[in-house]
Amino acid sequence: MNNTDQPVNFFNVRAYGILINERQEVLVSDERQYDQEFTKFPGGGVELGEGVRTALIREFQEECGVLIEPIRQIYATEHFIHSAFNDSQLIGIYYLVRAVRESDLKQIPLDPLPPKIQPAQAFRWIPLKEFNESQLTFEVDQDGWRHYLKNQPL
Numbered sequence: 001m002n003n004t005d006q007p008v009n010f011f012n013v014r015a016y017g018i019l020i021n022e023r024q025e026v027l028v029s030d031e032r033q034y035d036q037e038f039t040k041f042p043g044g045g046v047e048l049g050e051g052v053r054t055a056l057i058r059e060f061q062e063e064c065g066v067l068i069e070p071i072r073q074i075y076a077t078e079h080f081i082h083s084a085f086n087d088s089q090l091i092g093i094y095y096l097v098r099a100v101r102e103s104d105l106k107q108i109p110l111d112p113l114p115p116k117i118q119p120a121q122a123f124r125w126i127p128l129k130e131f132n133e134s135q136l137t138f139e140v141d142q143d144g145w146r147h148y149l150k151n152q153p154l
Contacts (some may be wrong), residue, residue: 012088015056016043016141017068017097018148021105025125028135029063030112033119034085038137041094041144042123052093060097064123066104070095075147081140094144 018041019027029042042063046055053070060068074094081090099105113122126135133142 008082008089009087010089011091012083012086013046013052013091014044014093014140015046015052015059016041016092016094016144017056017060017070018074018094018144019060019066019068019097019099020128021099021125022102023125024128026128026131027064027108028124028126029121030124031119031121032113032117035118036084037113038084039135040138040141041136053095056095056097063121064108066108067100068097069100070097072096074151075144077140077143084138090140092140092144094147096148 021027027042028039030039031037042060043056044059044063046052050058056070057068060066072095074096076093077091081092082088083090108123110124111122113120133145136142136145
């Protein structure tokens with residue numbers, strides 16, 4: 001049993017990337033799905049038979065058309081998190097990533113979320129000096145961001 005006293009039926013492994021551009025802005029994904037709106041880091045599910053880094057690269061290409069290179073792992077979930085969307089235990093793995101081609105960053109669709117359409121996704125660049133963990137909807141993303149900040153060189 002977990003801390004919600006409800007059994008979970010499977011693990012849900014997710015790979016996310018923290019991408020910071022040359023203007024010192026971080027990329028976030030605004031999404032609407034399952035009648036919820038949320039903000040998180042780009043990324044998504046690891047498919048059966050797929051490695052975490054491969055999944056992260058695939059997700060960035062599928063979602064925003066950017067070929068990325070994982071630089072280093074920042075964080076992996078260290079405690080139980082029940083998925084907000086299904087009856088699974090969420091395991092989030094976060095990487096600092098960079099765009100292989102800086103020109104790809106200009107192609108990211110930065111339009112706001114279209115009204116009422118589901119599922120929907122849009123991206124935003126937020127200046128690092130204005131960004132904080134409260135702008136992220138989910139605890140696991142907030143944990144990933146705190147670990148990123150904690151491990152920055154002085």
